[in-house]
Amino acid sequence: MATTQEHDAGAPPSRLRRLGRTVVGSVSAALLWPRLKLATKAALAAGIAFFIAPYMPGSAADYPYYAPLGALVAMYENVSGSMRQGVQTLVGLAIGVGLAFMLFSLGSPSPVTVAIVMGLGVILAGLPKIGSGSDWIPTAALLVLLVGGHNPDQFSFGYLLQMGVGVSVGIVVNLLVFPPLHFKAAALSLAELRQALAQQLWDMGKALKENWPPEHEDWSRRSEALAAHTRSVRAAVQKADASRRANPxxxxxxxxxxxxxxxxxxxxxxxFHIQDVTQVLSDVIWATDHPFVIPDGQAAPLADAMALVGDVLHAAEEEDAQGQAQLIEEADAAVKALTARIAAEDEHPGAPNAVESILLSLHRMLRVVKSGGGKRESDTSPAGAS
Structure with missing residues (x-):
């Protein structure tokens, strides 16, 4: 009971420390160079747009503050995203302005007309392929109704023109001022995932050589972490792909x-295969209702085979093609030798052998590697492409 009281008493400071670390980590992430570069370009685009705005023709010069807003709207982390978001925004604005003009026939703005505009705006926001412009449909309609006042024509013209100028400036700035390429991040993410998979195989190989239950069991809880890591790598590759589109x-x-x-x-x-091995090995060690076994005489050679497959994955980042081929040959020989040994002897008649399942997964891993999964990525981009 005393221990529980001491723990409760120390909980608030602990939570505060965790909160402090979270805040510091968030601030640090926000201040990373990509975010600073995007903020700098957004500031530059907004300044240029506001400088140009007073020179617009007619009544548009009376609404210069919408130009920097358009520049901000069009600022995105990649060029193709800026173009897409800018065009979608202008389409949404045009639809919203048209909606407002249609409803001006109902008379001056009133609670009823505002309600109708908002309802129809939200319905039209569900149109396909408008993307980020959907949010601007009800916004533009409401601005024309409430801010346009007695001159909706002039306001609408100035609003659309200044937003269009701002969007154009934002796209041009993002296109010309060091448009980012996220190739380096994608390459590093792929390499890190490959090393994480190799480490998982090494750790499971070590567990097979320890007294059971193994002292180290962190590997048994990494299955979901590996899946999350894979998802983050896919996001990094997709981000790199998007960053190259329309990028000079x-x-x-x-x-x-x-x-x-x-x-x-x-x-x-x-x-997927390593997750399967992780689950099988965890069940063999800790599950009480699991019928599978790993015979004592097969644990050590199975551990060696797993370690060799881990070496193959690791070598994709460290070794040349000849060194990789040699490691693949050694791992393949170890898997085949143990498979042949199991076929020739059966130390536990009637008991399902988990080694066969793990060997099948190792064989499939090597087949993936041979087909190209273990090769070093083609890094033809200079280190500065990030």
Whole structure:
């Protein structure tokens, strides 16, 4: 009971420390160079747009504050995203303005007309392929009704023109001022996942050589973490793919993103097989209702085979093609030797042998590697392409 009281008494400071670390981590992440670069470009685009805004023709010059808003709307982490988001925003604004003009026939703005505009705006926001522009449909309609006042024509013209100028400036700035390429992040993510899979095989191999139940069991709880890691790597590769579209810097930093996708798919297959081995081995060690066994005489050679497959994955980042081929041959020989040994002897008649299941997974992993999953990614882009 005393221990519980001491724990409760110390909980608030502990929560405060965790909160402090979370806040510091969030602030640090927000201040990373990509975010600072995006913020700098957004500030530059907004400043340029506001400088140009007073020179717009007619009544549009009376609404200069919408130009920097358009520049901010069009600022995205990649060029193709800026173009898509800017065009979608302008389409949404045009639909909203048209909706407001249609409802001006009902008379001056009133609670009823505002309600109708909002309802129809939300309905139209569900139109397909409008994307981020959907949110601007009811917003634009409401602004024309309430801010346009007695001059909806002039306001609508100025609003659309200034937003269009701002969007154009934002796209141009993002296109010309060091548009980001996220190739380096994708390559690092693929390499990190491959090393994480190799480490999982090494750790499971060590567990097979320890006295059971093994002292180290962290590996048995990594299955979901590996799946989450795989999802984050896919997101990184997709981000790299999006960053190269309409990006003039891609000619200076060429990279075969299709190969990244192929490597990603192979790593996803490897992750699936390693998760299966993790589950089988965990059940053999700790599950009381599991009928499978690993005979004592087969544990050590199975551990060696798992470690060799881990070496194969690790070698994709460290060894040359000849060294990789040699490691693949050694791992394949170890898997085949143990498979032949199991076929020749049966130390536990009637008891399902978990080694066969694990060996099948190891064989499938090596088949993925031989087909290209273990090869080093083509890194033709200079280190600065990030």
């Amino acid at each position: 810097r891609r000619r200076l930093h060429p990279r075969d993103v299709e190969e990244d996708y192929r490597n990603l798919r192979d790593l996803e297959r490897l992750t």
